[in-house]
Amino acid sequence: MNGHTGRKIVLVTGASSGIGAATAERLAADGHHVVVGARRRERLDELVGRVSAAGGSAQAVDLDVTDSSGHRAVVDAVVAEHGRLDVLVANAGVMPLSRLDAGRVEEWRWMVDVNVLGLLHGIAAVLPHFTCRGAGHLVTMASIGAHEVPATSAVYSGTKFAAWAITEGLRVESPAGIRVTTICPGVTTSELADSITDPLAREAMVAYRANAIPASSIAAAVGFAVEQPAEVDVNEVIVRPAAQR
Incomplete structure (x- = not known):
């Protein structure tokens, strides 16, 4: 583990699969204590078992x-329990893509609730503790969708633009001791696409995801940001397949 960091207490949301699970495993392997949170408790318990078997420290x-x-x-x-929280990896997200003229209002609301309000709820929860200590690190999992808007991605990209803007706003407002990072993954192996119910968007996603990179590639970017010395703030990292254009 990088000697700059020491053992940190990290909370990872949306940790039951994909990038969240991979990030938890990576940070635990780096020597941190990882608290994994999600709605699917059985998946979390399995993750804690894997981390423990590998010699890491985790709780669900x-x-x-x-x-x-x-x-x-x-x-x-x-x-x-631990006396502090050093890092929040705000990873929870959903991606039920569809064209706007499909009118899937409930799915739009779901994306806003999880991808935008979920992030804000995390910030509201950790910021008082970070401010009191004068230290802390928020890592937001945005998306390449924060930088481009393919067809079917208007609402999803909108939520990820919002996540990017909220995180950047927090960076600007925060004192020097609080670090803020936005990770923007490109096409990555995960269960995100499983939430797509629109048939046209689902079909398009099959070809789009042909060159997906593993979730561990994104976890490595999180690990890089977290391991930097306190005076270094990695503001944004875009990670995508070399074949993605």
Whole structure:
């Protein structure tokens, strides 16, 4: 492990699969204690088992990021147990793509609730603790969709533009001791596409995901940002397949 960091207490949301699970495994392998949160507790318990078997330190918590008071309660409990929270990896997200003229209003609302409000709930939960200590690190999992808007991605990209803007706003507002990072993955192996119910968007995604990179590639970017010395803030990292244009 990089000698600059020491052992950190890290909370990863949306940790039951994909990038969240890979990030938890990577950070645990780097020597940090990882608290993994999501709604699918059985997946989290399996993840904790894998981390423990590999010699790492992890614990599972039930967490729905759309529940503001629940998110705050989880963060407060972590701080009460460990004395601090050093890093929040706000990874939870959904991606039910569709064209706007498909009119899938409920899916739009779901994306806003998880991808935007879920991030804000995380910030609201950790910021008082970070501010009190004068230290902390928020890592937002945005998307290449924060930089481009393919057909079917208007709402999803909108939520990721918002995540990017909110995270950048937090960086600007925060004192020097609080670090803020946005990770923007390109096409990555995950379960995100499983939430697509629109048939046209689902079909298009098959070809789009042909050159997906593993979730561990994104986890490595998170690990890089977290391991930097306190005076270094990695603001944004875009990671995508070499074949993606």
